Amino acid sequence: MVTQVEVAKKAGVSFITVYRVLNNKGYVKKETREKVLKTVKALNYYPNHIGQALRKKKVNTIGIVIPEPPNVPVHGMEYYNMLMQGVDRFAIMHNYDILLSTYKQNDPKADYYRLYFQRKVDGLILFIPDMRCLDMNQIVKKKIPCVIIGERPIDHHISYIDSENFDGMYRVTEYLISRGVKKIAFIMGKPYMRNTIDRVNGFLKAMEKNGLPVPDYYIIKGDYTIISGITAMKKIILYKELPEAIICSNDHMAMGVLSEAKKAKIRIPEDMSLVGFDDINIAALIDPPLSTVRQPLFDMGFKASEILFKKIENPLHDCEIKVFPVELVLRKSII
C-alpha cells in the first residue's frame, strides 16, 4: 500500500511535507511541492481514508437506512431512488460518500443505528422508518446526527422531511368535486404510517367541507402494494353501484385498481375516475395516464442531506423540519 511515508522517501523529503502539499497547509517551497506532486502521481498515491478517519474522527460518509428492497412495497423502489438521488447530489458536492443499509420491515431487532455506533458513518438518513420498531429516544440521548424522511417523529428534537400529504389529498379531492364528482371511494395505505393517516384525512376533510357523505364502505383498506389495489377493486366491483371516482393513497394501488378495472371492462375515466399519489415514472406511461399528486422527491432528499450535513459539521446546529408542498398532476384518468 502506498503511504505518505513512501511518497516522502521517493521524493526525498519527510512525510510531513507530503501532507502539507496535499492539504495546502503551511509553506512548502515550490520545487519541493512539485517534486512531491510528481511522486504522488507516479506512485498513484491516495490518502488512506481510514487513517484520516481515525485521526479526525470523521469518515465523510452518510448512511442511508432503507427497508430491504424485496420488501419495499410502500412506494416502490423508484420512490427511494429519487430521494437517494437528491441525497447523493448534495453529498457528492460536500465530499461525502453514501453507505447503504437495509433492514427488514417490522423487525423489532433491526439495528437502525449500527452504522453510526460503529463509526462507519457520520450520520444517518432514515427513509420512511417503521416507527413501530424505531427507538427514537436513542437519537436524542446519543445525539445521533439523523434526519428522517417520510415520517414525523413527535419528539421535537429530531429533524425530519416530509411533504404535504394532507394538502395534496385535500386538493385533488376538491378538484374532483369541482368536476362534478360526488361519490368518491378511497383506498388507504398501511394503517400505522403517518402519511396514510394524513392522506385519508385530507380526503375526508375535503368531502366534509363540501358536504359530501363518505359511507364506511367507501374507505377501503390497502397496504400500498399493487396487489392490495387489485383486492380493493375486486371488493368495489361487487358494490351495487360503482363510485364515480377512486382515490388511492399511492400510484401503485391505482395501478392495481386500473388493471382490475380493465378486466371488468370498466372504462377509466368514462365510467370512473382514478387518482393516485406520488407520480412515479410509470404513472405518465400507463393507459390512461394517471392523475396523481407529485412529491418533490429529489428536493426532499437533497434537503435531508443538507440538514444532516449541517448537523454533522456542527453538532450544536438546531434540528430542522421541512415539509415540502406537493403538486397536482392532472392526466387523463380523470373526467
Added chain:
Amino acid sequence: MVTQVEVAKKAGVSFITVYRVLNNKGYVKKETREKVLKTVKALNYYPNHIGQALRKKKVNTIGIVIPEPPNVPVHGMEYYNMLMQGVDRFAIMHNYDILLSTYKQNDPKADYYRLYFQRKVDGLILFIPDMRCLDMNQIVKKKIPCVIIGERPIDHHISYIDSENFDGMYRVTEYLISRGVKKIAFIMGKPYMRNTIDRVNGFLKAMEKNGLPVPDYYIIKGDYTIISGITAMKKIILYKELPEAIICSNDHMAMGVLSEAKKAKIRIPEDMSLVGFDDINIAALIDPPLSTVRQPLFDMGFKASEILFKKIENPLHDCEIKVFPVELVLRKSII
C-alpha cells in the same frame, strides 16, 4: 466516544480482556466475561470500525459503482436495484456493507477506482461501466478486487457477470418466426455497449438461419431510452409498410414504441407484435403486457458479490466469469 479502554476501566479489567471477550479469543474467566458483557451493554459499546480497519487493513465494505441515477437510461433504475438486491443479500450474509458511488456517463475523468484506492472499500462491483472511459489495465496492474456486471472485458484476468444476450434475442426471434412472423424490425441500444451488439447479432442470426431478409432500414438506432423508442417508432410509421413485429433491445424502448403505436391507432398485437428485453416490473403491467426476455438480475448481483468476496478474502483466487441464461417471457404483445 466509548472505547475498549473505557469499557475496561468500568469493568475493572484491562482493555485486552474486553477485546478477548468480544472476539472470543483466548481464555477469559466466566465471571470476568459476564462482567465485561454487562458493561458493554450498559455503555452501548460498539467496536470502532475505523480502528479495526486501520489495523486489519480491511473495511468490510463493498463499493458499487453505478452511473448517476439521472443518467441511467440504459435499463432504468429498476435494473440496477435488482442487481443491488442480489449484491446486498450476499454482502449482508458475510458482514459487508455497501458503499455507493456514482459517476457521470461518458466522463473520461470519472474515477472508478477512487473508493478502493482510498481504502474506503475492499473491492468494487462495476455495474455496466462505460468501457470507453474505464481504464481496465489498472484492475490488473493494481490488483483491484473487482467484478464487472453487464459488460465483458476482453482481458481474461478480470471477473465478470453477464447474461446470454445473444441467446435471448435469438430465441425470441425464433419464437416470433415460429408464429409465422417474417418482417421484423429491430431497435438497437447504445452502439458502444457489448450487450447491444450481442442482442442485435442474436436477432440477425435467427433471421439468417431462417432465410429471412433484414433490410437495412429495419435495423433502427436507439439508445435504450423510452424517448429513443418513440423516435424510432415515428420513423417506422412513415415506412410504406408496417413490419409485422418490432423487437426492441430493452423494455424501455418497447414502451416508447407502444405509446407511439397507440397514438397512431396501431393495435398491438393485432397489427404488429412487440418484444422487449429485461422484464422490468412495468412490463407485465402495461397494456398489452409486454413479451420480453428476463435476466436473472438478483442472481447475477448475488453471484458478483460472491466472486468479489472470494477475491477479497483470498487475493490469489482466480478470476471468475459467469454468464447466466435468460428466460423468454411470453405475454400478450405477441400474436
Added chain:
DNA sequence: CTGAAAGCGCTAACAC
C-alpha cells in the same frame, strides 16, 4: 520553510 513526536482505537505477538 521543514521535521519530530504523540496519539486516534484497535489487534496481535509476547510476557507474566
Added chain:
DNA sequence: GTGTTAGCGCTTTCAG
C-alpha cells in the same frame, strides 16, 4: 487467565 507493548496511516502541536 490476564496484561504490556508496538504499530496500522494520518493529523497536529511544537521545535528548529
